[in-house]
Amino acid sequence: MNSQPYSSTEQVIAGTYDSWCFYTETIEVQSMSPFAFFNAGKGYTGQRMFWQNRESTFTFVGLGHAHVITSHAEDRFESIKQDWQSLCRQIVNEEPAVQPVLFGGFSFDPENEKKSVWRDFSPAYFAVPTFQLTVQEDQAFVSIHLITQETNAFETFEQLRKERDELVHVAQVSEPAKPEGILVTNRTELEKDIYMQSIQQVTEAIRAGEADKVVIARQLKLDFEQEVDHADVLQQVGAQQQGSFLFGLEAGSQLFFGATPERLVKVTDNQALSTCLAGSIPRGRTAAEDTALGNELMNDDKNRSEHAYVVNMISSVFRKHCSSAVIPNMPELMKIRDIQHLYTPVEGELKEEATLFDLVQELHPTPALGGEPRTKAMQLIRKHEPADRGYYAAPLGWIDAEGNGEFAVAIRSALLDGQSAYLYAGGGIVADSTPELEYAETWVKFRPMLRALGGQLRDES
Numbered sequence: 001m002n003s004q005p006y007s008s009t010e011q012v013i014a015g016t017y018d019s020w021c022f023y024t025e026t027i028e029v030q031s032m033s034p035f036a037f038f039n040a041g042k043g044y045t046g047q048r049m050f051w052q053n054r055e056s057t058f059t060f061v062g063l064g065h066a067h068v069i070t071s072h073a074e075d076r077f078e079s080i081k082q083d084w085q086s087l088c089r090q091i092v093n094e095e096p097a098v099q100p101v102l103f104g105g106f107s108f109d110p111e112n113e114k115k116s117v118w119r120d121f122s123p124a125y126f127a128v129p130t131f132q133l134t135v136q137e138d139q140a141f142v143s144i145h146l147i148t149q150e151t152n153a154f155e156t157f158e159q160l161r162k163e164r165d166e167l168v169h170v171a172q173v174s175e176p177a178k179p180e181g182i183l184v185t186n187r188t189e190l191e192k193d194i195y196m197q198s199i200q201q202v203t204e205a206i207r208a209g210e211a212d213k214v215v216i217a218r219q220l221k222l223d224f225e226q227e228v229d230h231a232d233v234l235q236q237v238g239a240q241q242q243g244s245f246l247f248g249l250e251a252g253s254q255l256f257f258g259a260t261p262e263r264l265v266k267v268t269d270n271q272a273l274s275t276c277l278a279g280s281i282p283r284g285r286t287a288a289e290d291t292a293l294g295n296e297l298m299n300d301d302k303n304r305s306e307h308a309y310v311v312n313m314i315s316s317v318f319r320k321h322c323s324s325a326v327i328p329n330m331p332e333l334m335k336i337r338d339i340q341h342l343y344t345p346v347e348g349e350l351k352e353e354a355t356l357f358d359l360v361q362e363l364h365p366t367p368a369l370g371g372e373p374r375t376k377a378m379q380l381i382r383k384h385e386p387a388d389r390g391y392y393a394a395p396l397g398w399i400d401a402e403g404n405g406e407f408a409v410a411i412r413s414a415l416l417d418g419q420s421a422y423l424y425a426g427g428g429i430v431a432d433s434t435p436e437l438e439y440a441e442t443w444v445k446f447r448p449m450l451r452a453l454g455g456q457l458r459d460e461s
Contacts, residue, residue, distance in 0.1 A: 017083075019149055022090040023157060026098045026143040027164075032171045034059045035238070037133045038248075039231040040170040049103045049129060050234055050248035051398055053406065054263065058136055060398060062103055062129025063167065066145040069102070071124040076106060077361035080124050084357075087128075087147070088401045098134050098141045102126050105249060105256075105396030105410065108365065108389040112382055117415060117422055118390035120252030131164055142168055182232075182454035186223040190422075191386035198384035199435040205380055206431050213309055214371035214380045216438070217426030219387050220446055222453055224419045230255045233416060237452045243336050244448075245408040247396055256391050258413025259448055261336050264363055264395050266406040267356040272322060272348050274359075276331070277409075278310040278368035278428065279303030279342035282444050283335065294333045294340055306428045307331055307342040309367035313374075314346050317362045322348030338447040356405050360395045368428070369393040369409060390415060392424035414449040423449045 034050070041048055041063035049062040067087065071079040084102050091100065104126030107118070132143040144160045146153055195218040202214045234248045234257060241259030248257040263275040281297040284290030297303055311327070318325040325348040334343035370393075371377025392415075397407030415422045425445035427438045 017086040017090050020087070020090050021092050021146075021148060021150075021153065022087060022100070023092050023146040023148070023153060024100050024143055025093065025157070025161075026141050029140050029142050029168055030172065031135070031138070031140045032133075032168070034061045034133060034135060035231060035235040036174065037061045037063070037167065037171040038234065040167045040174075041131070042231075044130075045230070046250050046252055047127070047129075048230070048248070048250045049127065050246065050257075051103065052238065052246040054243060054245050054261070056242070059134075060101055060103065061133040062101070062127065062131070064130030065127045066130045067128045067147040069104075069124075069126045070122045072110070072122060074110075076110070076124040077357055080126055081355060081357035084126075084399065090147075091401060098132075098143055099400035099402055099404070100128060100143065100145050101132060101134075101398045101400050101405075102128055103249070103398045105391050105407075106360075106364070106394050107391055108369075108394040109378060109382065111378075112388045114382075114385075114388040116388035116390060117417065118254075118388065120254045121256065121391055125249075125251060130160065131167060182228055183225040184222050184454050185225050186221075188221040188223075190219040190221055192218070194386040196435045196439065198386065199429060199433060199438050201384050202380055202429045203431065203433050206429065206433075211376045211380060212372045212430070213306060213367060214377045214429045215365075215367075215369050215393075215426050216381065216385055216429055217389055217392065217424050218442055220423040220425070220450075222421045222423065222450075224421070224453075227418050228416055228421070228453070230257075230416065233257060233452060237448070240451055241337060241412070241448050244412065247408065247410065247413075249391075249396065253418060255416040256396075256410070256413065257416065258410055259452075260408045260411050260413065261334060261339075261341060262368075262409040262411060264366070264397070264407040264409045265356065265359045267350065267359070268404050270350045272318065272350050272356075272359060274314050274318065274346045274363065276307065276310045276314050276344040276346060276366075276368075277334065277341050278366075279307045279331075280339050280441070280444070283338060283340060290335070290340075294335070297340060297342060298331070298333065302430060302432065303342060304331075305430065306368070307344070309372045311344050311346070313367050313372070314363060317359065318346055318348040320362070321351055321354040321359055323351050324349050339444055355403055356399050356407070360397075360407050364395050365393065366409070369411070369426075371428070389424060393426065412445065412448045414453065421449075421453055423453075 399405030
C-alpha cells in the first residue's frame with residue numbers, strides 16, 4: 001500500500017513539472033470521524049497528516065504521499081512556493097468545490113547546528129496526500145490525487161478508487177476505539193542546568209543592549225512502556241484541547257503533533273488574517289480567580305511590552321503585503337484550557353502579487369517565538385538555547401491550489417518517536433526576567449502535551 005510511484009521530488013528541479021500530470025477526483029461521502037479516517041490509513045503510517053482549525057469548521061486528513069516537496073535551500077519558502085505553483089498548473093479535471101491541499105511545515109531555524117532528534121524532518125517538508133478527507137461544516141469529501149509522469153494512468157487511478165472506497169468503508173463502520181491509557185515510565189528534564197544558565201546569560205545580554213527580547217525554550221523527554229499509537233494521541237489531544245488548532249504530521253517513524261492556540265496567518269480569497277499572541281498567565285481555579293488573573297495580565301507591563309513587539313512586527317508585514325490593514329488598538333484575552341494569552345487580530349487585503357507563502361516567510365519567527373530585533377535574537381538563541389527546536393514554534397499548515405490556506409505557530413506541541421516523546425516550551429526573556437520565574441512558566445506551557453501523553457504535573461494527582 002505504501003509504494004507510491006512518485007513519493008519524492010528530490011530529483012525534480014524547481015519549475016520542471018511540464019511533463020507531469022496532476023489528476024484529482026473528489027466524491028462527497030456521509031460524515032465520518034476524521035480520527036477514524038486517519039486510523040483507517042494505518043497502512044500509510046509515516047505518510048499521514050491531520051489538521052483541524054481552531055473553530056472546528058474545517059478538518060483535513062491526508063493519507064499517503066502522492067508527492068513530496070522538500071527543501072534544504074536558504075530560500076526554502078520561495079522554493080516550496082514555486083514548486084507548488086508549478087505543480088498546480090498541471091492539475092487535470094480540477095474539482096471546483098474541493099481543492100487539492102499541500103500540507104507540511106518549516107523548521108524553526110535551519111542554521112541551528114545543535115544535536116537534533118528531528119532525524120526525519122527536513123528544513124521544509126510538504127506533501128500532497130494520495131487520499132484527502134476534507135470536512136467543512138456539515139459536508140465531507142474524499143479526494144484522490146495522482147501526480148505522475150505516466151502517459152496512461154487509468155489503471156493506477158482505478159486501483160486508487162478501489163482503495164478509497166475501502167478506506168471510507170472502514171472509517172464509517174469502525175469508529176476508533178477509546179484511546180488506551182499511555183503509561184509513562186520516565187520523565188527527564190533535558191539539560192535543565194544549561195537552560196537555567198541560558199536565561200541568566202540572555203538576560204545579561206539584553207541588559208547590555210544586545211537585544212530587547214529573546215525567547216528561550218527547553219525540552220522535556222517522556223519515555224513510555226510501549227510505542228504510542230499516533231491516532232490515539234491525536235484523538236486524545238482533540239478531546240482535551242478544544243478551541244485550538246489540532247495538527248499532526250508524520251515523517252518516517254516520527255509524529256509531530258500539537259494543539260496550538262496561535263494562528264500565524266490565514267488567507268481566504270485574498271483576505272489575510274493573523275493573530276498576535278504574546279503574554280501569558282495561568283487559568284484560575286475559580287471564575288473569580290480566573291478574572292483576576294486575566295486583569296493582572298492585561299495590566300502587566302512586561303507582558304504588554306512583549307505583546308506590543310509582536311503587534312508592531314506583524315502590522316509592518318501586513319502593511320507591506322496588503323493594500324489595507326485593520327489593527328485594533330488594544331489586545332483582548334484568549335482563554336484556553338490551561339492558559340490565557342493577550343491576543344490582537346490583524347486583518348488585511350492582499351496585494352495582487354502577494355501570496356500566503358510570502359506572508360509566512362516574513363512573519364516567521366514572530367517576536368513571540370524568536371525575539372526582537374529578529375537577527376540578534378536568533379543569534380542569541382543559537383548560542384544559548386540548549387537544543388535544536390526542530391519544528392517547535394515554526395510555521396505548520398496547508399495551502400490549496402487556489403492559494404487559500406492557513407498556517408499556525410506550532411507551540412503546545414511534541415515530537416513522538418517510538419517509545420519516547422520530546423516536549424518543548426519557552427518564554428520571552430527581557431531585562432527583568434529571572435530563571436526561576438521563566439522555568440515555572442514553562443511548566444504551564446508543558447501542561448497540554450503532558451496531559452495528552454499521560455505525564456502528570458507535580459501539582460496534579
